Amino acid sequence: MGTEAKGKRNHLPWLPVLLIFLLTSVILAAGCGPSMENSQEEGKLDVIATTFPPCDFARQAGGGHVQVSMLLPPGSESHTYEPTPKDLIRIQSCDLFIYNGGSSDTWVDRMLEAAEIDPAKTVRMMDYVSLIEEAEEGVIEEEEQEDGFLPSLHHYDEHIWTDPMNALRIAEGIAGRMGEIDPEYATDYRANAERYADQLRALDETFKEIVEAGVRSEIIVADRFPLIYFTTAYGLDYTAAFPGCAAETDPKPRTVAAIIQKVREEQIPYIFHIEFSNEKLADLVAEETGAQKLLFHTAHNVSREEIESGVTYLSIMEENAENLRKGLGK
Numbered sequence: 001m002g003t004e005a006k007g008k009r010n011h012l013p014w015l016p017v018l019l020i021f022l023l024t025s026v027i028l029a030a031g032c033g034p035s036m037e038n039s040q041e042e043g044k045l046d047v048i049a050t051t052f053p054p055c056d057f058a059r060q061a062g063g064g065h066v067q068v069s070m071l072l073p074p075g076s077e078s079h080t081y082e083p084t085p086k087d088l089i090r091i092q093s094c095d096l097f098i099y100n101g102g103s104s105d106t107w108v109d110r111m112l113e114a115a116e117i118d119p120a121k122t123v124r125m126m127d128y129v130s131l132i133e134e135a136e137e138g139v140i141e142e143e144e145q146e147d148g149f150l151p152s153l154h155h156y157d158e159h160i161w162t163d164p165m166n167a168l169r170i171a172e173g174i175a176g177r178m179g180e181i182d183p184e185y186a187t188d189y190r191a192n193a194e195r196y197a198d199q200l201r202a203l204d205e206t207f208k209e210i211v212e213a214g215v216r217s218e219i220i221v222a223d224r225f226p227l228i229y230f231t232t233a234y235g236l237d238y239t240a241a242f243p244g245c246a247a248e249t250d251p252k253p254r255t256v257a258a259i260i261q262k263v264r265e266e267q268i269p270y271i272f273h274i275e276f277s278n279e280k281l282a283d284l285v286a287e288e289t290g291a292q293k294l295l296f297h298t299a300h301n302v303s304r305e306e307i308e309s310g311v312t313y314l315s316i317m318e319e320n321a322e323n324l325r326k327g328l329g330k
């Protein structure tokens with residue numbers, strides 16, 4: 001009895017250490033930290049994704065066999081990101097590199113053309129889905145043309161992941177490529193992707209049910225509009241202020257007036273803004289009309305706090321579902 005108690009006492013000091021160790025492992029396994037901060041774990045597939053959606057899809061498909069890092073610093077603007085020389089070295093040394101392939105990461109195409117990245121170890125997300133042209137109708141302000149723009153690339157909207165069924169196709173594509181690079185665990189990657197696909201199908205059903213039950217079938221986005229894949233998937237109408245990748249979100253007076261008029265005339269109770277927005281226009285419209293603001297998080301990027309609190313594409317979209325239920329509800 002006495003010895004047993006003594007033994008227990010002796011073991012007790014280890015408990016907090018063990019707990020800290022376990023917690024740290026959980027955080028590391030959770031992944032999607034900045035690529036510069038993650039130390040490489042022995043024996044795991046080293047995956048780098050440019051932004052949050054592919055980062056999350058990769059950790060869902062990869063499970064415990066991979067370590068996924070995000071290239072874009074948390075909370076930063078994805079459209080103006082340019083890789084640092086250190087980033088390039090990280091990309092060249094990783095086992096799998098995942099990028100979207102739209103107008104925000106033309107730098108990847110330049111690297112591929114210059115043979116600085118091996119195409120065999122990359123996944124281009126836009127290869128896995130049907131592309132939709134950038135919305136013009138329903139978006140009040142036009143895209144400012146920048147110097148050196150590639151019109152052919154700009155033609156298609158890049159925010160493909162906002163449709164959960166596209167997320168499913170991309171996750172399956174990532175799992176397939178992981179299996180090619182790391183055949184030992186190919187069946188695990190496929191099984192993980194299948195499990196994830198079930199969750200995405202459930203999310204898709206939720207959105208369908210919300211839109212069907214809604215009193216309204218239009219959303220007002222007093223912000224940028226990176227949601228053409230989402231609205232197309234669920235047959236929603238929209239009126240939005242700025243194009244999806246617009247750098248400038250200081251609304252022109254006629255934009256403010258148009259949205260206010262629309263909200264007033266149709267007595268629309270809720271308007272949407274997106275994440276990391278200055279919410280200038282949404283605030284103006286809310287003030288003028290009494291409509292309430294709701295967030296539609298397009299998951300373009302997430303903040304450090306969101307990463308630390310363990311957000312996922314699914315958790316973000318489930319919150320969107322609740323806001324959409326409210327927004328369409330009356």
Ligand SMILES: [Zn+2]
Pocket residue numbers: 079104158159226244245300
């Ligand atoms: Zn964008």
